[in-house]
Amino acid sequence: MTSSLALGACSTSRPASYGLPERPPPGVAAGLETPRGHISFQPPFLPISLEFDGQSLKAELESKIITPIGTVKLGGSTGEVLKQDGKPLPAEPADVTQLIVCQQGSNGQTCDATRINTGRKITVEMNGKFVQEVERNRIVIHASPGSSVKLTDNGPPSKKDDVRGPARADIEEFDFHATSPDTDVDLERSQGGVHADLRYDHVTGVLSMINGAKLAPYDVYSWSKPGKPTDYPGEAECLAVEQDKWVERLDEDQLESEHIIVCVKTSEGDLGYLLIVPNRELKPVAYFVYSYTWVR
Numbered sequence: 001m002t003s004s005l006a007l008g009a010c011s012t013s014r015p016a017s018y019g020l021p022e023r024p025p026p027g028v029a030a031g032l033e034t035p036r037g038h039i040s041f042q043p044p045f046l047p048i049s050l051e052f053d054g055q056s057l058k059a060e061l062e063s064k065i066i067t068p069i070g071t072v073k074l075g076g077s078t079g080e081v082l083k084q085d086g087k088p089l090p091a092e093p094a095d096v097t098q099l100i101v102c103q104q105g106s107n108g109q110t111c112d113a114t115r116i117n118t119g120r121k122i123t124v125e126m127n128g129k130f131v132q133e134v135e136r137n138r139i140v141i142h143a144s145p146g147s148s149v150k151l152t153d154n155g156p157p158s159k160k161d162d163v164r165g166p167a168r169a170d171i172e173e174f175d176f177h178a179t180s181p182d183t184d185v186d187l188e189r190s191q192g193g194v195h196a197d198l199r200y201d202h203v204t205g206v207l208s209m210i211n212g213a214k215l216a217p218y219d220v221y222s223w224s225k226p227g228k229p230t231d232y233p234g235e236a237e238c239l240a241v242e243q244d245k246w247v248e249r250l251d252e253d254q255l256e257s258e259h260i261i262v263c264v265k266t267s268e269g270d271l272g273y274l275l276i277v278p279n280r281e282l283k284p285v286a287y288f289v290y291s292y293t294w295v296r
Contacts, residue, residue, distance in 0.1 A: 015173065015290055018228055018275060023171040023190075044153045045118055054103050054145030056112040067115040072100060074108025074140070081113070081138065089113060091138075097122055098138040101149065111140075119296075121154040167235070167294035170272075176200035176207065177279075177286035184210060187266050191295040195267040198274075198289070205284025207249065207276070211267040214246035218273065220257040229259050229275060235294045238263035238271040250276075255285075270295050 015022045049060040059066055072089055075082045081089040081100055089098070097118070102111035116122060124131045124139060126149050132139055133154055143149070170191040174182055184196035197213035200206075209215055218233050241263055254260060260276040272293030279286040 014277075014288060015171075018290070019230065020232070020275065020290060020292070021169075021171060023173055044120065047153075048151040050114075050149045050151070052101050052103075052112070052143045052145065052147045052149060055110065057099070057101055057114050057149065065117045067117060069098070069113035069115050072111045072113045074100075074102065074111060081111075081140070097134055099124070099149075099151075100138065100140040102140065102142050104142045104144045116151065119157045121157065123152045123154045125150040125152070167270075167296050170291075170293040170295050172291045172293075174198075174200075174289040174291070175286070176289065177282055178202055178284060180286075187213075187264065187272060187291045187293045188268060188270060188295050191293075193266075193268065193295075197264070197266045198291075200287065201284075203284065205286070207255075207287055207289075209248045209264070213267045214248060214265045215250070215262040215274065216241045216245040216247070216265075217250065217254060217260070218263050219261045220254060221259040229261055232261060232275070232292075233263055233273050235271050238265070238273065264291070264293070266293060 045063075045065055048063050048066060050057045050066075051060065052058075056068070056071075069089070071084055073082050073084075074080065075086075075088075081098075083089050097116040099114045099116055100111055101114075102108050122134050124134060124141070126141060126143060127147055128150075131141055141149070168191050170188045170193075172185070172187060172189065174180075174185055176182065180200070180202070182200065183202065184199050186193035186195065187197045188194075195211045195213075197209060197211065199208050199210045201208075216238070218237075219229065219231065221229055246265060250260065250262070255276075255278055258277070260274075260278075262274050262276065264272045264274055266272065270293050272291060275290040277288040279288070
């Protein structure tokens with residue numbers, strides 16, 4: 001059977017027609033004008049000294065990895081961190097640590113939040129004494145006005161499978177066909193990707209993973225299972241895939257399906273999934289590929 005999907009413009013976007021989130025404009029997914037690098041490639045940082053004046057934290061020297069969040073407070077017996085409007089302070093992506101400093105004796109009602117933009121391990125000291133080692137997390141400390149806080153680099157991050165905080169989503173769409181411009185593509189190209197993960201051969205039509213990236217079949221839709229996909233894997237499901245199931249390319253019979261869904265493990269070690277829609281009416285076979293990657 002051949003796919004009825006034609007390559008070209010249409011009034012309804014293809015992701016929407018498959019019940020998938022669409023690719024946001026540049027910078028929106030990360031919440032930044034420029035993407036941050038992958039955790040595995042983040043460099044060490046120099047020690048950072050801050051002073052707490054009872055209301056806010058002030059850095060002695062400007063640091064690119066420090067970003068003020070603003071005034072927050074601790075909520076009730078749970079100690080949940082709340083914004084000024086009473087809503088919970090959102091968790092950060094996996095390569096960010098939140099430092100919350102509350103004024104001693106304020107019962108957690110006078111606190112200042114700072115974003116530390118690194119996925120590396122951080123040692124936190126207050127007034128020269130060790131407080132805690134933190135990594136891709138949130139730390140709350142109580143301090144008197146005039147207290148000094150020092151942040152020092154304590155080494156590279158743990159392996160991604162050991163620490164799994166909130167991830168940034170990278171959504172990409174590719175039209176592969178004989179005259180398409182893409183050959184080797186990076187599934188994390190909008191979120192600071194380093195290596196290409198997927199290759200399309202414009203002569204043979206072969207679709208394969210490269211640079212150590214792997215895929216694992218998740219589901220197929222064919223004559224025995226008609227219709228469009230309605231179920232896509234989550235990160236936990238792809239993480240649970242057995243090691244021997246990861247391969248570099250699909251078998252020919254798997255690619256005969258109308259729609260193919262696979263888990264992917266990128267060359268940087270991030271997990272995601274692909275929706276692959278073959279168009280065998282074109283020679284060599286063409287593909288529409290939608291990718292969703294959890295970037296850490």
